[in-house]
Amino acid sequence: MVVGDIIQQRNLVIIGGGPGGYTAAIRAAQLGLSVTLIEQCNMGGVCLNKGCIPSKVFTYAAGKRSEITHLREIGIGEGDDNINLQKLQSYKTKVIDSLRAGVEHLCRANKIEIIHGKATFIAVDRIGVENGHQFDIYEFKQAIIATGSSQIRPSLVKELGKRVFLSSEIFELEEVPDHLIVLGHDSVALEVASSYAAFGAKVCILMSENSGLPFDESINKELLRICKKRKINIVKDVDVDTINELDNGIIITFQKNGVHETIRGSHLFISEGRKPNVEPLGISRFGIEMTAEGFIKVDGNMQSSIPSIYAIGDVTEGPLLAVKAIKQGKVAAEAIAGGKPEADFTFLPTVAHTIPPVASVGLTEQQARDFEIDIRVSQFALGGNGYAAITGKKDGFIKVISDSTTDLVVGIHMIGDGAIEMSGSFVQLLEMAAKEEDITFPTYAHPSYNEALLEAVEGLIGQAIHVAPVRKRMQDLSTR
Template sequence: MVVGEMVEKRDLMVIGGGPGGYHAALRAAQLGKQVTLIEQGEIGGACLNEGCIPSKILTHFASEFRKQGHLQKMGMVMGEASIDLAKLKSFREEKIKGLRAGVEGLLRSRGVEVINGTASFLSENRIGIESGHQFSLFEFKQAIVAIGGKMVYPPGISMESPFVLTEREALTMTEIPEGLIVSGHDYVAIEIAAAYAALGSTVTLLMEGRLPFDQSIEREMKRILKKQKVSVVTEVKIMSVSDDGGVEVDYESSAGTRQVNGTHLVLCGKSEADLSRAGLDRLPLECEGGKIKVDGEGRTSIPGVWAIGDVTPGPGLAIKAIKEGKVAAGAIAGDKGEVDLEWLPAIVQMDPPVACAGWSEEEAENRGYEVVCSEYPFRANGFAGLKEETDGMIKIVSEKGTSLILGIHMIGSGAVELISAGVLGLEMAARAEDFTFPLYPHPSSNEALMEAVEELTGHAVHLQRRRKKAVQ
């Protein structure tokens, strides 16, 4: 130590103010801990400021824009609608600022000390924080690493072209692109493609693999996207990209080598852990697959150092980071908890949205289950009919003989809200009767879930069936 060096002592330090970090800080403060939260950028992290919230503003805007015809049909008189992206930008900035201020207010109200600066581990129990020209040294009892990940893009493609955008840049475009090519591997690419198609772009979606859902949902997604004039190509490998006043993309798929042209290309990256940040490479942390190995409550191999979010194994999702943050904070305060990602819901905020939890039919069979499945179309639901939102379906995967629910897969209006009932049922090891016994609001989309489960035994009331001819 340098003579005269001042070391400040802290109880719990949380490095990173994204969704995982600020939830951890708030939960620990609720449980009586003195908490210091360090964030080098804006509170809320990439999710609130650049990713989750901006993307959902775009998808919500596109969904509302698509409803014009239905509203006019009902009798709502309006002039010809147009798109003002400058106003959308102002709306987006206002909402982000408001949400961020709300989180900052919560942190203040809980007595969480917030330091704006760049944190770096100096040893297993010391952190240095650089803020402008000031450097401070802290000694901690416990620390939670919540620094998020870094976005990695396909090699060999120049990101300097004005016609090649990242997924976050695509959320803030100042004009609707005439011909948009979206390349990606998950829900982000699908959401961007569907949103801009609704706003008038001609869209080609190049997916690295299959659409990552049960095959029945995948088929319905492809049908709906085709109806919305999104050209979908799956299991794609991009060979080259050239730009000269637009973009040309050469790619390989099961159909062979093809070329697609457009005005812009959006490349959706993958979130990976960057263990060179925050001085993590100075610590003897046990890792697996390039990420920090943790137990079910977030403990690392170093006593007193915890890790959550994108730096730990599993998908780079805010919902995962939030759960891990709460569990780690609780464990530090003496509570018992566990992070179990088995029934993690998968969501796509396209129109209509996709929401799935549990195992697909194929996954259940691969795990050794003999399954019974049902499919229930939203067109059979009266509430969906009056809203003219009849695209989509619900698929239930259950175990034959026991009616244990193994998976619930939806695409349709209200699916994101409905899936919470499905997640709860999966967590409680529900059987079909646990879904069909309760009373459901009428009329509502909820009844579609009930009838999808009833259809496991062929008892969905609102599905038409061919009447069997009487035997003479």
């Protein structure tokens, strides 16, 4: 190893070039700061190269594959139904390369210095960067840690890559599994299950004890119904005993309600548990305050207990989401530049790119009741929406929860086509403390999924047009 002759001076050093890191770098450069970004692997981080983007290429393809029946109904696509995963892998690589090149171009355009190598703290104001045989030392005024997280390898798994996969490997497959077993219950597990089921795989989801689907109870019930409709088997309250990988498949033994059971599959995907990438940095040696789980504690400006060091993204407490990292990156950069930014994740959207997709913002019905809020609840089925009838995507609904004493909307939840795109509107409404009238007063494009939101809110006060009156339905039933 060759050690640099001198200690090099830097203003702001950012460790990690993922969505939080490069966002912080660009925002800081916009504010006139001199920025050095250190990345060990590829720009864009795990999210762009191994996580968010690759997975969404697959969920997008799966969504298109699920439309074939409807497309045939309207006279399109009479050919082969099979999915070519090798072509999909090529397309995925093309998208990743294009987006990564875009990030690198933006950094160059903002005059951000990019250093490739492994960073380690050697003091509260110094970082050593190892790149092959070269080792350089940088003294900084401020640093932002944005090194993300990695999935915890389950102790029951001996090796990965042939038939057992974690989140970074499952979207590398070039053949559709015959029978994919999914161990987990989070959004990633649901996305993997729905995608490979759409590609033609037999899919079974195993959910551990005391776990369940992560959304409002009504959404969870609809997800279970749709999974059953798509022949995705879900087994709840499972306590896994052993995982054995054979030459021709996977054998899992587990207990359910005290009874030992066995399931066989061709491949296994595990989506449970992630840890912050903090330990390799060596920062704990200098007394930085951390949680018992290993996350760096930060204040509202993303500043740690060491004044010169900030932290953002998966190395901090809270949901491990790119959207959180991006916002925190902007806040950290603005705080370092002398601003007074704010990060409030009260209405952080929770989404799943399943088939159909899910978006959830604000309080669930159960949470609202736990807070003893006197609530009104309305649910509008997409089956009553004109645009859903055109597209053939009638599964799902929009659910709105409001405070009956103030008319404030406290939660919006959607399962159905368009949910991800509409989630931005849900966030804005809750951030602006919208009341029911704030949603019912404007006009909405027709036909569109947006009308379903209008009717869900109108349903809170019995004014939804495309919902039959409850009393009338009961009267009709009583006369039969």
